[in-house]
Amino acid sequence: MIHPRLTALLSVLILAAASLPATALPPDGSGAADVARIEPQRIDEALGGLVDAGSLVGVSALVWQDGREAYFGSFGLADREAGRPIARDTIVQIFSMTKPVTGVALMQLYEQGKFQLDDPLAKYLPEFADVRVHAGTDVKGQPLLVAPPRPILVRDLLRHTAGFVGGNGDSGPVGLLYRQADPENFGNTLEEMSRRLATVPLLYAPGTRWLYSPAVDVQARLVEVLSGQPFDRYLQRRVFDPLKMKDTRYTIRAGDWPRVAALYLRSDDGVMTRIPDAEAYKLNARETALKPGSWGLTSTLDDYMRFARMLGNGGELDGARLLKPATVRLMASDALPAAATDTSWLPGKGQVGFGIDFAVRIAPPKNAAEASGEVGEFFWDGAANTLFWVDPTNDIAAVLFAQWLPFGKVPLHKAFRDAVYYHDTSAAAPRE
Incomplete structure (x- = not known):
């Protein structure tokens, strides 16, 4: 990202087009050749x-x-x-x-038993306890925010299914709220980054989409909390x-x-x-x-x-x-x-x-x-x-x-x- x-x-x-004549596939394109x-x-x-x-x-x-x-x-x-x-x-x-x-x-901390993959993220980062999912807009054009069907799990952080929006695309009102929160400001600590990100509504319900996002920054904050370093x-x-x-x-x-x-x-x-x-x-x-x-x-x-x-x-x-x-x-x-x-x-x-x-x-x-x-x-x-x-x-x-x-x-x-x-x-x- x-x-x-x-x-x-x-x-x-x-986009710029470019091509190369070489290919490593067998002539029928059926799969990668043995090395x-x-x-x-x-x-x-x-x-x-x-x-x-x-x-x-x-x-x-x-x-x-x-x-x-x-x-x-x-x-x-x-x-x-x-x-x-x-x-x-x-x-x-x-x-x-x-x-x-x-x-x-x-995952080193996972091996030490510091967390389980299906633990709610809020168990370790309480700022994510009350996250809401963006569900469109009301008749006045204001964002509709609803509770997610389930909480964000640690597993969701690891596979980009947490519901977070990234800062690079438009993503409508949620993208605007993300940019206003400015979690990636260089002056933020990871603790502050996590707090700011938690104020932004989720773009989708956890586990329902794969979308590249700042989830790995939250992983880094989780390392700090679990390791004390x-x-x-x-x-x-x-x-x-x-x-x-x-x-x-x-x-x-x-x-x-x-x-x-x-x-x-x-x-x-x-x-x-x-x-x-x-x-x-x-x-x-x-x-x-x-x-x-x-x-x-x-x-x-x-x-x-x-x-x-x-x-x-x-x-x-x-x-x-x-x-x-x-x-x-x-x-x-x-x-x-x-x-x-x-x-x-x-x-x-x-x-x-x-x-x-x-x-x-x-x-x-x-x-x-x-x-x-x-x-x-x-x-x-x-x-x-x-x-x-x-x-x-x-x-x-x-x-x-x-x-x-x-x-x-x-x-x-x-x-x-x-x-x-x-x-x-x-x-x-x-x-x-």
């Missing part, structure tokens, strides 16, 4: 080709398979104006790839330090700025314009009160790969166990309720459901137009076109970094996925 302060920069953009081995040259061609064509300023990627590094590549620039190449240690904004990190933090401190002590993620944080340190990537805005005709650093890194340039669970972290390829590998290893990496294997399996299982037939733009991610803070692939790509992937993988991406996924079937973890807004418009994710899952049946070799 892009922060509301960036939406004004995006209002002039419209014999990662072919670095093919990934180089896919990513480097987009940079050479002028579609991207810079891109980097890292793939692990079978417990070892199978691919690393970087192409183009992290800072075009300074002529600085994108590198393995380049620091980028991961935006919504912050969400799975928050999910891991909260500020959220960012909890992440440092319980996630980043154990995983040795030395470059992942909300506030960029002074000495790290030479490694920070610029953020670009892509116009409808493909021109990349640099967003001034003061705007692009408004949250990260100094210590701010708000430490969102939904977005805000900066990271490097190797740091985020350690997080992805931990998930792929069933919650453990290099002797540091963050979660039990059963908890990771729970997070990676489709949790959408049958009643939630309206899933907004989620089907645009492919044949997926939604687990705990990431999408879960439940069927192979239905045709060659969809990006390649394996049933059982779980993944998520970020507003600036970052991406990660974990594929247990093929023992793959992949991380892709780029830095431009708005999301999409260039088929980068499909190009990368298709190159990773490309399988030449005429020259197949067994995996070692």
Whole structure:
């Protein structure tokens, strides 16, 4: 989810068409091909080709398979104006790839018995005890607010079915009330954010729709309440330090700025314009009160790969166990309720459901137009076109970094996925 302060920069953009000839699907498009081995040259061609064509300023990627590094590549620039190449240690904004990190933090507390998934949210955050659902307007044009059929459950926070509206769309009167409440103001603590959000009517009854929202920010507040620690401190002590993620944080340190990537805005005709650093890194340039669970972290390829590998290893990496294997399996299982037939733009991610803070692939790509992937993988991406996924079937973890807004418009994710899952049946070799 892009922060509301960036939406004004995006209002002039419209969809731009682009295509790539490569596909990783079998000729009949019936599903993802089995992976014999990662072919670095093919990934180089896919990513480097987009940079050479002028579609991207810079891109980097890292793939692990079978417990070892199978691919690393970087192409183009992290800072075009300074002529600085994108590198393995380049620091980028991961935006919504912050969400799975928050999910891991909260599920650690679940393992400790601090809450149950079907507990009412108000049991821990009383401000949500009297929420109301927007049910249209009365004859005077005033909002009609009714009690929800059931309370918001903790489970609803984890799968985006709580009823919250986001700050990016119109969403009528509820969207206006959300913007007036301003829960995402950088001056808010998570406690204040939660209090303000609870004053906004729900857009729909809990459990009836999937709608991307600030629910993960409420997860972060729940971590604070259940652990007794500020959220960012909890992440440092319980996630980043154990995983040795030395470059992942909300506030960029002074000495790290030479490694920070610029953020670009892509116009409808493909021109990349640099967003001034003061705007692009408004949250990260100094210590701010708000430490969102939904977005805000900066990271490097190797740091985020350690997080992805931990998930792929069933919650453990290099002797540091963050979660039990059963908890990771729970997070990676489709949790959408049958009643939630309206899933907004989620089907645009492919044949997926939604687990705990990431999408879960439940069927192979239905045709060659969809990006390649394996049933059982779980993944998520970020507003600036970052991406990660974990594929247990093929023992793959992949991380892709780029830095431009708005999301999409260039088929980068499909190009990368298709190159990773490309399988030449005429020259197949067994995996070692």
